Amino acid sequence: MTEFETRAPGIYLQEIETAGPIAGAGTSTAALIGTVAGDPANIVLGKPVLVTNWTSYLREFGGFSKPLSLPYAVRGFFENGGTLAYIVPVSDMSGLESALEALTHNLDVSIVCLPGQTDFANQVKVINHCEAMGDRFAVLDGARNPDNTADTEPLRTQRDGLMTERGFGALYWPWIRINDTEAPANSPEQVTVAPSGHIAGVMARSDNQRGVHKAPANEVVRGALNLEHHLNDAEQGVLNNLNINALRTFPGGPPMVWGARALSSNTAWRYVNVRRLVAYVSDSLLQGLRWAVFEPNNTALWKALERTVTEFLTRVWQAGALFGRTAEEAFYVKIDEELNPAPVRELGQVFIEIGLAPTRPAEQVVIQLGLWSGGGRVNEA
Incomplete structure (x- = not known):
């Protein structure tokens, strides 16, 4: 409380700052790691540099240079x-661990990409980084077949090395074809590039338009003219069951993201949007409850925490991120003496238990089609 001027005895009104509502954390800031084309003398390796558009990237790091993947990924983002x-x-990639360590100081990052790198040993490091931070998600490129064929065996081997329990990453395949900006204007050509930067941009767009709870799928990949390989439904079904997200084209349409699976062996974390939603909620709570640190650990604090968290989660539910006809069906917040007995309080700790019922994507829409004659119905198998 601020110092109060001495006045005559009486009752006076003084405004104070109280705990405000929790603001949602950002979910669309990406980190992209890779080799750039600029003058090495002017670039500090391993240092994250914030860019806000393609022009600022060109100014900081130079433009395209084959076979570098990073510039194409940044432009696609x-x-x-x-x-x-x-x-x-x-x-x-010998500098990958240092790069990831540097990113631990950039708390606004929520998506991490390693464009063009398909060695699962390096990709696992990115997933582990995201899991350790708890507030970010790895967007990874699927492996290409060395013979440039549609054989997915390298992709399956890669996937086996990336599956985790908690699912802090996702794998996308096949690679995409875009306009080659280095080709002469009178002789346009296409170049095949990794999709991860474009997918990260799709996630950012979907987050801003619909919210992080919306699966970043059934979305157009802007700038992609074609795909390196075209999957049919049966082929994608196999990949989808392996938690590999496909890019697809359908008659007359552009390439689209057509998968929303996370690399998780646990069905609870099967979907990209569920993992990212929980990361968003966790990060928002961590940022929005700092006011409670060092406050007296009593029931008044517990009630204030409960009110603040409930108000935030109610907004999350109203946005369509949680399943339930009422807020009580969608989530619960518990903070009481059962969770916080005297020994816990003596350690200076406060425990809050939160349960969420996230919405999951309608991944398969099943149409039951039958013939109706007015009185009876004949279903088609």
Whole structure:
């Protein structure tokens, strides 16, 4: 409380700051790690640099240079709706761990990409980083067949090395074809590039338009003219059951994201949007409840925490992120003496138990079609 001026005895009104509502944490800032084309003398390797558009990237790191994947990924990120990205330049993957360590200081990052890198040993490091931070998600590129065929065996081997219990990453395949900006204007050509930067932009766009609870799928990949391989439903069904997200084209349409699976062996974390939603809620609570640190640990604090968390989660439910006809069906918040007995309080700790019922995507829409003659119905198998 601020110092109060001495006055005559009486009752006076003084405004004070109280715990405000929790503001939702950002979910669309990406970090992209890779090799850049700029002058090495002017670039600090392993240092994250924030860029806000493609022009600022060109100014900081130079443009395209085959076979680099990062510039194409960055342009694809902004082209698909991304607005903020940290670029972490490395000379090669020996600098990956240092790059990830540097990103631990950038708390606004929520998506991490390693464009063009399909070695699962390096991709696992990115997933582990995201899991350790708890507030970010890895968007990874599926492996190409060395013979440039549709054989998915390398992809399946890669996937086996990436599956985790908690699902802090997702794998996307096949690679996409875009306009080659280095080709002469009178002789346009296409170049095949990794999709992860474009997918990160799709996630940012979907988050801003619908919310992080909406699966970033059934979305157009802007800038993609074609796919390196075209899957049919049966082929995608196999990949989908392996938690590999496909990019598809349908008659007359552009390439689209057509999968929403996370790399999780636990069905609770099967979907990308569920993992990202829980990360969003966790990060928002961590940021929005700092006011409670060092407050007296008593029932008044518990009630204030319960009110603040409930108000935030009610807004999350109203946005369509949680399943339930009422807020009580969608979530619960518990903070009481059962969770916080005297020994816990003596340690200076407060425990809050929160349960969520997240909405999951309608991944398979089943139509039961039958013939109706007015009185009876004949179903088609």
